[in-house]
Amino acid sequence: MKVKSWIKYLVYTCLILILVRWGQYIFLIILKNNQKLNFRPFYNTAMYISFYGSIGVFFGLEHFLSEIKKKGKWMVNLPKIIFMGIPSLYFSFGIAIYCIDNPIIRDFLAYPIGVLLMNGSVFMPVFQMTLGYSIITCFYKDNKKLLV
Secondary structure, eight states: OOHHHHHHHHHHHHHHHHHHHHHHHHHHHHHHHHHHSOOOHHHHHHHHHHHHHHHHHHHHHHHHHHHHHSOSEEEEOHHHIIIIIHHHHHHHTHHHHHTOOOHHIIIIISHHHHHHHTTOSTHHHHHHHHHHHHHHHSEEEEOOOOOO
């Protein structure tokens, strides 16, 4: 076993613990602001996506760094964006979409979110991390030679 991989994963774990601790601090500030001021769903959603999305980006960072080292033209994995990124983005904005006071949005766009919210909002961090992960891992380098 390589000592380098042991150190790498130890550093990853320490960084994740630092991120989680920082997140607790940020979420405490959000909670205090919600108590002082009125509930601001778009602000809260942006903070949660920034935090959990950054964890997802962190999980996919190793893939991205290995792609940077490769030679070739940068490409985007469109199926990943369409089937993972867009649904993750939609469910990441769940509370904000659900709180929009428009009957058309409430009846159609927010209905799936409302169904999931019946059991709580614990699903949203998963989608927010998936969003960050799918964004960072959808980029790759294509090194295929063009046949002329």
